[in-house]
Structure formats: structure tokens, C-alpha cells
Amino acid sequence: MTRLFMLLLSIIMTSLAGIGIVGVLTMGLYDWRSILLAAALGAVIALPVAWLVARRLQEA
Structure with missing residues (x-):
């Protein structure tokens, strides 16, 4: 989940x-x-x- 979180963070933070x-x-x-x-x-x-997005994607 950490890699997913970091990837999403880089996209969401810049946005x-x-x-x-x-x-x-x-x-x-x-x-x-x-x-x-x-x-x-x-x-x-x-x-x-x-x-939150990473956790939701991990559950799905």
C-alpha cells in the first residue's frame, strides 16, 4: 500500500x-x-x- 500511496500522492499533490x-x-x-x-x-x-484513495483502491 505504501507504493500505491506514494504514487497517488505525487499525482494528487500536484493537482x-x-x-x-x-x-x-x-x-x-x-x-x-x-x-x-x-x-x-x-x-x-x-x-x-x-x-483514503489508496485505502479504497486496496480494498477493491
Whole structure:
């Protein structure tokens, strides 16, 4: 399950960080702190999401 989790994490983390950055930029926040915070928040949220997805795939 660890390899599956790491593979999913690499995909989900980049996706959620990218979504966060796009969201911040569409709100007109062009400073680097807002962009960095959005990317970090997306990366942190990706951890439990990837764990849940890996667990569900492992059960199936």
C-alpha cells in the first residue's frame, strides 16, 4: 500500500497545489506569499486524500 500511496500522492499533490494556485491567481492575489500558501495548503490537503484513495483502491 505504501507504493500505491506514494504514487497517488505525487499525482494528487500536484493537482491540488495547482488548483490552489489557479484559485489564488483568479482572485487577483499575485503576491508570492499567497501563491506559496495556496500551494502548501493543497499539498497538506493531499496527504489524507491520497491515503483514503489508496485505502479504497486496496480494498477493491
